[in-house]
Amino acid sequence: MKLEANIIFKAKDENVKQFVQESSGDFATIFTDDTLQVVIKEVKEERQSLDKVRMIAGAIARELTMRKVRTAKISKAELNHAFFTLDDQKVIVAFVEGWHLGTYRFDTYKQKKEAAPTTLKFQGGLDPRSVQVGEVRAEAVAFSRDLMNEVPSVLNPETFPTILQEQFAETEVEVVVHDKKKLEEMEMNGILAVNRGSKYDPAFIELHYKGNPSKPLIALVGKGVTFDTGGISLKGSRDLSDMRMDMGGAAAVAGAMKLLADSKADVNVVGLIQTVENIPDRHSLLPGDIISFKNGHTVQVGNTDAEGRLILADGLIRAGELNADYVVDIATLTGAIVNALGPKLGGIFGAEDLMMELKQIGDENGDFVWPMPLVDEYEATLKSDYADFSNISNQGPGGSITAALFLRKFVPEKAKWIHVDMASVMDTKTKGYYSQSATGFGARLLADYAVHVSE
Numbered sequence: 001m002k003l004e005a006n007i008i009f010k011a012k013d014e015n016v017k018q019f020v021q022e023s024s025g026d027f028a029t030i031f032t033d034d035t036l037q038v039v040i041k042e043v044k045e046e047r048q049s050l051d052k053v054r055m056i057a058g059a060i061a062r063e064l065t066m067r068k069v070r071t072a073k074i075s076k077a078e079l080n081h082a083f084f085t086l087d088d089q090k091v092i093v094a095f096v097e098g099w100h101l102g103t104y105r106f107d108t109y110k111q112k113k114e115a116a117p118t119t120l121k122f123q124g125g126l127d128p129r130s131v132q133v134g135e136v137r138a139e140a141v142a143f144s145r146d147l148m149n150e151v152p153s154v155l156n157p158e159t160f161p162t163i164l165q166e167q168f169a170e171t172e173v174e175v176v177v178h179d180k181k182k183l184e185e186m187e188m189n190g191i192l193a194v195n196r197g198s199k200y201d202p203a204f205i206e207l208h209y210k211g212n213p214s215k216p217l218i219a220l221v222g223k224g225v226t227f228d229t230g231g232i233s234l235k236g237s238r239d240l241s242d243m244r245m246d247m248g249g250a251a252a253v254a255g256a257m258k259l260l261a262d263s264k265a266d267v268n269v270v271g272l273i274q275t276v277e278n279i280p281d282r283h284s285l286l287p288g289d290i291i292s293f294k295n296g297h298t299v300q301v302g303n304t305d306a307e308g309r310l311i312l313a314d315g316l317i318r319a320g321e322l323n324a325d326y327v328v329d330i331a332t333l334t335g336a337i338v339n340a341l342g343p344k345l346g347g348i349f350g351a352e353d354l355m356m357e358l359k360q361i362g363d364e365n366g367d368f369v370w371p372m373p374l375v376d377e378y379e380a381t382l383k384s385d386y387a388d389f390s391n392i393s394n395q396g397p398g399g400s401i402t403a404a405l406f407l408r409k410f411v412p413e414k415a416k417w418i419h420v421d422m423a424s425v426m427d428t429k430t431k432g433y434y435s436q437s438a439t440g441f442g443a444r445l446l447a448d449y450a451v452h453v454s455e
């Protein structure tokens with residue numbers, strides 16, 4: 001067992017060089033004399049990116065933690081030299097962020113806990129703020145991951161508000177919870193309808209952070225379905241455990257609020273979380289039922305499994321009541337986006353200029369997204385026989401687009417709007433700074449976007 005490790009970039013000894021060349025992956029761990037050396041292989045100019053830095057850092061942190069190494073030393077100068085195409089400070093932030101997330105684990109329910117994470121020590125003059133920023137970012141993402149990974153009997157529509165109240169108790173974030181009675185007064189009929197089968201009461205949670213009240217108001221709207229069985233339109237018999245993560249949008253919003261508050265960001269943001277459980281019961285919402293929304297729209301429920309859009313509609317209406325200038329909604333909304341983009345990219349919808357800005361932010365911070373089209377012609381496929389429209393399209397293909405078109409009908413008129421479908425990126429296998437299951441996607445994306453539009 002080694003208590004210390006050195007992270008180096010160039011293997012000086014010929015034998016070591018040979019070993020490094022032969023080993024697979026981005027780095028090799030080797031013993032020289034009595035010390036454990038971690039040799040990071042050269043990253044070619046064109047492959048250098050901040051996410052590469054995070055991935056390498058995360059993988060090393062996990063490996064050393066597994067080997068029960070107490071501390072690892074790295075030279076700031078060598079790290080910056082190795083990633084010479086990137087900004088020096090950003091590389092440090094990314095390395096620290098990746099390091100902490102690499103040792104993230106959700107082991108609440110394991111009897112045997114893993115060893116304490118290996119501590120990272122920088123050698124050479126370092127701006128401590130970069131380390132702090134990296135830590136704050138990692139903590140926010142870890143918070144989103146914790147919420148997503150939590151089991152559905154522990155995180156449900158009744159406990160979710162309390163969990164957030166506790167999390168934000170000593171912070172600048174004000175938590176306002178609208179309970180079932182209030183939801184009835186507020187005519188949040190999408191939330192009430194979807195939650196009808198649940199033994200828990202639904203809730204609408206508002207997270208207000210006024211870092212600078214004179215800035216444009218940004219509403220972050222998150223889908224918080226603590227378990228999605230499909231409801232009466234029950235999903236198949238495959239393992240549905242992942243559907244505890246159908247509150248990934250809400251987790252992203254909560255993580256973003258934490259990141260903004262912890263970094264004292266100069267923004268004016270409100271997080272709007274709709275939390276429900278979608279489950280079959282004798283009281284459940286039925287296919288064919290009609291929901292009358294507060295803005296006048298009536299919606300025929302073609303499929304109770306298309307529940308996300310029904311609750312987001314209430315969130316979007318609320319964003320309008322609060323006069324939000326920007327509205328970003330985020331949701332594990334459609335299976336179709338998984339097929340369209342695969343596991344590395346979330347889908348985004350909205351005005352082209354806004355999407356390009358958001359994509360650029362994701363490219364830098366690791367929450368990768370790709371612009372998707374809002375095809376006006378498909379809107380007619382949402383037609384209903386006896387309501388204004390249906391919650392499902394009568395055309396099979398393009399399911400992520402028709403879901404986005406449904407949401408567009410509820411977006412406040414004067415607001416700039418982006419919709420993020422994160423169903424494709426909610427979970428992952430262990431790799432780099434990701435560990436099995438929840439990704440914590442969206443916390444960084446939303447927080448950095450809020451900062452960007454407030455500059």
Ligand code: BES
Nearest residue numbers: 246303305306307332333334335336423
């Ligand atoms: N929560 C699901 C979407 C989802 C699928 C998230 C896979 C993560 C992984 C959503 O509520 C849903 O069931 N959508 C349906 C919509 C359909 C009935 C129009 C879908 O995508 O199949």
Ligand code: ZN
Nearest residue numbers: 228305306307
């Ligand atoms: Zn569903």
Ligand code: ZN
Nearest residue numbers: 225228246308
């Ligand atoms: Zn869902």
